[in-house]
Amino acid sequence: xxxxxxxxxxxxxxxxxxxxxxxxxxxxxxxxxxxxxxxxxxxxxxxxxxxxxxxxxxxxxxxxxxxxxxxxxxxxxxxxxxxxxxxxxxxxxxxxxxxxxxxxxxxxxxxxxxxxxxxxxxxxxxxxxxxxxxxxxxxxxxxxxxxxxxxxxxxxxxxxxxxxxxxxxxxxxxxxxxxxxxxxxxxxxxxxxxxxxxxxxxxxxxxxxxxxxxxxxxxxxxxxxxxxxxxxxxxxxxxxxxxxxxxxxxxxx
Amino acid sequence: xxxxxxxxxxxxxxxxxxxxxxxxxxxxxxxxxxxxxxxxxxxxxxxxxxxxxxxxxxxxxxxxxxxxxxxxxxxxxxxxxxxxxxxxxxxxxxxxxxxxxxxxxxxxxxxxxxxxxxxxxxxxxxxxxxxxxxxxxxxxxxxxxxxxxxxxxxxxxxxxxxxxxxxxxxxxxxxxxxxxxxxxxxxxxxxxxxxxxxxxxxxxxxxxxxxxxxxxxxxxxxxxxxxxxxxxxxxxxxxxxxxxxxxxxxxxxxxxxxxxxxxxxxxxxxxxxxxxxxxxxxxxxxxxxxxxxxxxxxxxxxxxxxxxxxxxxxxxxxxxxxxxxxxxxxxx
Numbered sequence: 028x029x030x031x032x033x034x035x036x037x038x039x040x041x042x043x044x045x046x047x048x049x050x051x052x053x054x055x056x057x058x059x060x061x062x063x064x065x066x067x068x069x070x071x072x073x074x075x076x077x078x079x080x081x082x083x084x085x086x087x088x089x090x091x092x093x094x095x096x097x098x099x100x101x102x103x104x105x106x107x108x109x110x111x112x113x114x115x116x117x118x119x120x121x122x123x124x125x126x127x128x129x130x131x132x133x134x135x136x137x138x139x140x141x142x143x144x145x146x147x148x149x150x151x152x153x154x155x156x157x158x159x160x161x162x163x164x165x166x167x168x169x170x171x172x173x174x175x176x177x178x179x180x181x182x183x184x185x186x187x188x189x190x191x192x193x194x195x196x197x198x199x200x201x202x203x204x205x206x207x208x209x210x211x212x213x214x215x216x217x218x219x220x221x222x223x224x225x226x227x228x229x230x231x232x233x234x235x236x237x238x239x240x241x242x243x244x245x246x247x248x249x250x251x252x253x254x255x256x257x258x259x260x261x262x263x264x265x266x267x268x269x270x271x272x273x274x275x276x277x278x279x280x
Numbered sequence: 281x282x283x284x285x286x287x288x289x290x291x292x293x294x295x296x297x298x299x300x301x302x303x304x305x306x307x308x309x310x311x312x313x314x315x316x317x318x319x320x321x322x323x324x325x326x327x328x329x330x331x332x333x334x335x336x337x338x339x340x341x342x343x344x345x346x347x348x349x350x351x352x353x354x355x356x357x358x359x360x361x362x363x364x365x366x367x368x369x370x371x372x373x374x375x376x377x378x379x380x381x382x383x384x385x386x387x388x389x390x391x392x393x394x395x396x397x398x399x400x401x402x403x404x405x406x407x408x409x410x411x412x413x414x415x416x417x418x419x420x421x422x423x424x425x426x427x428x429x430x431x432x433x434x435x436x437x438x439x440x441x442x443x444x445x446x447x448x449x450x451x452x453x454x455x456x457x458x459x460x461x462x463x464x465x466x467x468x469x470x471x472x473x474x475x476x477x478x479x480x481x482x483x484x485x486x487x488x489x490x491x492x493x494x495x496x497x498x499x500x501x502x503x504x505x506x507x508x509x510x511x512x513x514x515x516x517x518x519x520x521x522x523x524x525x526x527x528x529x530x531x532x533x534x535x536x537x538x539x540x541x542x543x544x545x546x547x548x549x550x551x552x553x554x555x556x557x558x559x560x561x562x563x564x565x566x567x568x569x570x571x572x573x574x575x576x577x578x579x580x581x582x583x584x585x586x587x588x589x590x591x592x593x594x595x596x597x598x599x600x601x602x603x604x605x606x607x608x609x610x611x612x
Contacts (some may be wrong), residue, residue, distance in 0.1 A: 078493075104495035116493070118486040121479075129483060132476045133494045139504070140476045168291060191495065 030089075031056050031225050032108070032195040037070075037086035039076055039249075046072045047083070049247040054195060054225040061240035061257075062229045065269060069249040070229045072198050079103045090195070099173050107194035113229075116178045116242065117172045123183050124168040128153045130190035146176065154190075162186045162216055169217050178209040196220070198228040202235055210235060212274075216223055300470045302478060303553060304463065310458045310560075315452075322451040326523050329458035331518025333465060334536075335543045335555040337386075340509040342541070343550035344473060345502055346419045346485030348406045349397060350537050351413035352513065357532030358389035358512025361433065364527035365426050368435040375438045379461070379518045386514015387507050389416070393599065394506025410534065417532045432528040436521055447523075454523035461519055465512055469552055472508070481505055482550075546588055548595025557597045 030053035039047040046069040054060060064070050075081040077088055079100040087096045090106050098106065114122040117126060128145040131154055132138040145151045159165045162182045167175050172183065181201060188196055202213045210232060217239055220226060230236050236243065236257070243260045245253035253260055260266050314325050325528065334356045341347045362385025363378040367513045372378060393412045400408045427433050440446040445453045472478050480501055483491045488498045521527050530536060539562070547558020570577040592599040 049530055051414065075392070101492050101497055104493060110493060112490075112493070116487050118483050118489040120486060123481065125479060129476070129479050130494050133496050134478075138476050138480045138496055139501075141478075142471050142475050144474050145476060145479070187490075 029092075030054065031058075031091060033087075033089040034077060035087040035089065037076055037088070038084045039072070039081065041085060046077060046249050050086075050249070050251055052244060052251065052254065054227060056223045056225055058225045058227075058242065059240050060225075060227050060242045060244060061236040062227055062244045062246060063231075063233075063236060064211055064246035067248075068246040070232070070246055071199065072249075073246065074110060074197055074229065077197065078108065104193075107191035107192075108197070109188050109191050109195070110197040111184045111199055111201060113199040115177070115184050115204075117180055117183060117187075119173040119187060120171055122167075122169050122171055122193070123159060123164050123175070124155055126172070126183060127158050127186055127190050128152070130153060131185050134191055158186050158190055161219055163212075177203045178212055181205055181213060185213070189220070193224065195225045195227070198226065198230075200229055202230060202232050205240065214238065245252060300467075303470075304467065307459075307463060307556070313454065314500020319450070322455045324453050324563070324567060326451055326458050327520070328559060329455075329462050330363035330516050330520035330523065331543070331563060332462060332556055332559045333519065333541070334513050334540050335547075335559045336465065336469060336552060337509045337513035337516065338540050338544050339471075339549060339552055339555040340469070340481075340505055340512065341502075342544060343552075343554070344478065344481045344485060345505050347397065347502065347506075348402070349393075349409035350406060350534065350541060351393060351397070351411075351416075352509075352540055353532055353534075353536035354393050354413050354416040355386045355389045355510045355513035356517040356520075356536065356540075357420065357527075358510075359383065359386035359517030360419060360521045360527045360531045361385065361427055361517070362514065363518035364436050364521040365595070367438065367521070368433055369426060373437060373439045375441050375457070375522050378438060378522055379515055382521065383511045383514040386512070386517060387510040390506045390508075390510020390513070391503070393510075394503045398502050398506070408496045409537075413532070413534050413537050417534070420529055420532050426527075427527070430529055432526050434526050436525045438522050438525070451523070457459070458519055458523065461515060463522065465515060466473060466552065466556075473552065477504075479500070485550075542585060544595075546585065546595055548598030548601075551597055553599070553601075554595050554597035558595060561596060 032054040034050060034052050037047050037050045050073060062070055062073070072081065076083045079098055083096070087094055089095065090108060093109070095103055095106055128151055129138065129150050132145060155166060156168065159168055161186065164179065164186065165180060167179060172180060181204070185201060201217065204209050205213060214235060227240060228236070240257055242255065243253065243257045244251055245260060245266050252269060253263050253266045315322070318325060321605065330361030334352065338349070339350045341352070342349060359382035366372040366381045367378055372381065378414035393409070396412055397405055397408045420428055438447060441453065441457055445457070447453050480496060484498055484501060492498055517531060521533065543558040543562040544555055545558070546562055547556065556587060566581060568579070569580045573580065588595065594602060
């Protein structure tokens with residue numbers, strides 16, 4: 028299958044520090060890929076380069092064959108490249124209902140309307156509660172985000188990304204900060220992502236990575252050192268050395 | 281509310297407009313009470329209305345969008361001068377037309393200040409806004425052929441409103457005209473802040489990065505809001521020109537801008553109600569205190585302000601609204 032999303036020889040240096048070294052990768056429809064790597068491997072820099080929050084020194088980002096390297100973050104979202112944030116970025120005083128409705132209105136190009144209320148738009152309300160329902164957030168629809176738990180905020184973050192109907196979804200540590208007992212909530216949400224959506228997930232929780240991903244890419248010191256099946260990753264000598272250490276030995280045993 | 285399998289668990293529409301009806305009724309009652317309680321002080325009440333429009337306009341960019349500005353009188357003063365110059369130099373003395381010209385003047389000033397101020401963030405934004413108000417002030421001062429410079433612009437004599445209601449010596453017509461304008465603007469703004477656009481603006485104040493991650497343009501939205509804010513401030517300025525029949529350089533001053541911000545903080549940001557209450561409180565206290573002690577009134581106003589910011593950081597309206605909310609939740 029032809030690639031839906033491609034990163035081509037991406038380079039970025041901060042002063043003398045090469046944080047992204049010649050990174051190339053491709054995603055197809057329906058891919059479930061995990062990007063892992065030790066702290067400081069350049070994972071978040073990579074996300075920022077891809078989403079347009081940072082400018083690469085060289086290299087290209089392509090969506091469906093089109094070069095989007097010169098697009099600003101907003102235009103990349105409109106092209107179908109949507110991200111979630113490592114630390115939740117939500118509107119503290121607004122409710123989940125308002126968050127999702129705003130994302131729907133934005134997707135439909137109605138967010139500039141200066142009269143009327145989304146609560147009086149039946150189609151927007153229906154879709155809002157369909158999305159909240161899939162993530163089990165219906166009961167919290169009218170509670171300000173500052174009053175709901177962090178795990179639920181993470182779910183809302185995923186809900187927002189989904190609402191925009193992306194073609195490619197970058198999840199920056201979706202389970203970060205969530206108590207281990209609640210990780211299953213995130214996992215359930217991830218299991219319900221549309222089948223044809225291409226997902227690139229950055230994650231530290233290895234259990235989650237190995238259950239979710241069909242393919243693993245390992246980044247170390249700004250460079251891709253492995254790209255392949257999760258099973259092979261645990262057996263790869265360089266990966267073990269760079270990162271997995273005890274975990275690889277443990278699960279192989 | 282139970283989380284059923286179907287989406288029938290969808291809650292009903294919020295009855296936010298009920299509160300707006302109460303708000304509108306409260307403005308009307310206050311307006312009528314003011315008319316009968318202070319028949320000799322209508323000029324002060326009329327000035328209050330003009331300032332209310334300025335503070336409402338400031339609430340749009342500061343309260344709803346989170347833009348810090350100390351130059352908002354540029355929009356108000358531009359509206360005042362636009363209407364005043366149209367009347368004094370071009371013979372356009374029909375009051376509604378003057379208000380419309382003022383609105384356009386304010387919107388233009390809003391566009392210019394918005395484009396400049398939104399280049400910066402935080403402290404830089406504040407400094408740019410101060411630069412803007414000084415530039416506008418100096419421009420009006422230098423263009424004395426049109427603006428009358430530091431002598432002020434006089435010779436504004438508006439026609440009767442709709443050809444019927446003449447502006448009287450006691451300022452009754454001006455007062456009623458002001459109340460009508462204020463109500464109209466207030467209703468339109470309540471609709472605006474509840475609209476999808478208003479929601480987007482509130483989103484920008486809370487997290488602009490999230491808004492751009494949704495694919496919306498932060499800059500364009502803010503500039504649109506600045507132009508709307510300019511329309512409102514321009515109406516206020518033009519109304520001030522119509523009701524006082526003069527325009528002075530102080531309408532374009534830093535002091536005027538700063539006082540508007542103080543009134544907004546005093547009343548509470550981001551609700552529109554706070555803007556109204558803050559203006560009434562500030563102008564009224566200022567009037568009271570300056571009559572009681574003409575030498576140290578600013579000190580007293582300052583002390584009061586510190587008290588409000590320390591003990592009621594959400595402002596008079598914001599604090600009252602929080603208390604009512606807490607009482608309601610506790611009562612259930």
